[in-house]
Amino acid sequence: MTFPDISRVTAALKADVYQLCRTEGRMVGTDGHAVAERFVARRLEEIGLLPYRGTSFALPYEWEGIAFTNFAGVVPGRDRSLAPLLIGAHYDSAIPAPSADDNGAAVAICLALGELAVKHGGFERDLIVAIFDAEEPPYFQGPPMGSIRFAEDELDDRGVHFAMIYDLVGHDVPMALFKDLLFATGAESHPELPGLLNGITLPKKLRLIATLNRYVGDMSDHGVFRKSGIPYLFFSCGRWEHYHQPTDTPDRLNYAKMARITQLSFEVLLRADEGKLKPSAGAADTVAFEAGTFRRSAGRFFPLLCRWAGVKDLDRREAIDALASKLLSTGL
Ligand SMILES: [Zn+2]
Known part of the structure; x- marks a missing residue:
């Protein structure tokens, strides 16, 4: 499919961020969190998804008395026996404040991708949003972390074919020449991913730097x-001065x-849907x-x-390692 008018996607993303990111924030256990829960459930319904499990989009769990x-x-997908694609982002906030880049922007992108997939008529595989x-x-990286609970308690036997996780994806990178950068880690997780990414023409005014996850660690929900x-x-645009502010x-x-x-993400999904991404023996040399990139x-x-990093080339x-x-x- 040809990507729809990008200005319509831009407007939809903006509308979702403004609705989700209210002044009171979305900290676990707060009224703001409850408002955010209703927003997410309503939007998943509106864009035309089906519940992944049972009859509800909501998958509640409890940990030490906290809900x-x-x-x-x-x-x-057309063949529901295949392992699904998954896109994911967290919706809770670290502080009682709008937390638009962390992580309203990513939630909006996942919703937009879900809507695009519906309009596309779905993929060969299921797409989990x-x-x-x-x-x-x-809760970060602890037992109640949402992505860990989802992966361990909710995933069915099909597992996941390929996952894309987003955090801090709403802002310009605070480097004058590189505002339009997007960082990706994880291409090393499968030998076919570098080729898959290289085969995609980037949208104008978006630059992608892909490098190892170990440089930054499991900063978000991809860890599990x-x-x-x-x-x-x-995917992330890294940290900026407004991080957790x-x-x-x-x-x-x-x-x-x-x-x-x-x-870009929609293109990646299309290719990962076709791709075999067969279980592989080892990590890719990237x-x-x-x-x-x-x-x-x-x-x-x-x-x-290169000179800034004190190296001759990146061969x-x-x-x-030195450049990363x-x-x-710089605080990224
Ligand atoms: Zn975050």
Whole structure:
């Protein structure tokens, strides 16, 4: 399918962020969280998904007396016996504030992708749209973390074919020349993923840098999929000055950039749906692939970027290690 008018996608993303990201925030156990739960359930219904399990999108669970709720809807595939694709993002907030980039933007992108998939008539495989609870502290990477509970308690025997997780995907990267950057980790999780990504033409005004997850660690909900050996990609624009601050508000997001991320993601889903992504013996060697994404993203500034990191080229793992740690030292 041809991607719909991108300005319509931009408007839909903006409407969802503004509705979800209210001043009181979405901390577990608060009224704001309850409002957010109703919003997510309503939107999954409106875009035409089916519940992943049973008759409800809501998948409640409890931990030490605290009530949590994951949500999962599905766009049925043509062969429902196949392992599904999954897209996911958390909807809880770290502080009682709008938390638009963390993580309203990602929720909006997942909803937009679900809607696009419905309009596309579905894929060969099911597409699960998972909106997770409890990603933020004090639950981060602990037993009640929503994505961990979903993967361990709710996934059926088909498992997951390929997962894409989003966090902090609404903002411009705070580097003058690289505002339109998007980072991806996880291409190393399957030998076919680098080729799959290289085969996609990026939307105009979006640049992608793909590198190893271990440079940043399991910063979000992809951790449980990575540990289970499921091929995955984690998308993020990194941290910025408004990270976990009351100033992370809807007016500061770049909705056009979010629409481009949605467009790229839809292409990835189409290819992962066709792709075999067969269980593989080992991780991929992604040095050349990663270097290519840096080279394309930096363009004529590539030599400058290398010099800044104190390396000659990105032809070895040690050189990419050096550049990654230099980039991370800027606060990304
Ligand atoms: Zn987050």
